[in-house]
Amino acid sequence: YMRKILLYKLTVQAQKMIEAGGISKRELVRRLHTSPTQLYRLIDQTFYGKTIDQMVRLLSALDCTIDFTFEKIAI
Numbered sequence: 183y184m185r186k187i188l189l190y191k192l193t194v195q196a197q198k199m200i201e202a203g204g205i206s207k208r209e210l211v212r213r214l215h216t217s218p219t220q221l222y223r224l225i226d227q228t229f230y231g232k233t234i235d236q237m238v239r240l241l242s243a244l245d246c247t248i249d250f251t252f253e254k255i256a257i
């Protein structure tokens with residue numbers, strides 16, 4: 183469950199960064215050494231067959247830093 187939430191949030195952030203412009207999808211494909219089909223899978227928030235590592239690499243290719251916050255769940 184937590185993995186899916188994290189993948190969703192990373193994907194939405196990647197979509198926002200792509201929409202903001204600056205780097206074309208063709209350039210992202212080149213930077214990631216992947217295919218256009220794979221890039222479209224990575225930016226699809228309903229596709230959970232991707233890994234967190236792939237999303238970190240995508241956001242890195244978008245010149246975006248990632249910072250995680252850890253909190254203890256109150257029971």
